[in-house]
Amino acid sequence: MSKRRVKEAATQPPELTGVAQLLSEMPEATLDLHGYTGPQARLRVRDFLTTHSQISAGSVVHVITGKGSGSKGRGVLLELTRGLLEGEAANHVDEYAGMLGGGGWVVRVK
DSSP states (O other), X not given: XXXXXXXXXXXXXXXXXXXXXXXXXXXXXXXXXXXXXXXXXHHHHHHHXXXXXXXXXXXXXXXXXXXXTTSSSSOOHHHHHHHHHXXXXXXXXXXXXXXXXXXXXXXXXX
């Protein structure tokens, strides 16, 4: 007599929530700040988030800062951008998280 294998019911993966959900979404737009100075980057990030909160509220955008390894001295863009996300641009930010591997931010705009 042969043994029959009973197929197990396929289970659905759990729904993503929070940071996992944010990081899994495709970006509507990307801003790459490589080569910008701190003051230049501040203006670009502020304008980028303002624009995308108006034209694509609720969507995800990426802000690429780099890790600062090519900078003379300490890289500043990653922390400068975090400061903007928590400060003067916070009214355009619903949530944000650091990119896997570093070097940028994933942002859901309001």
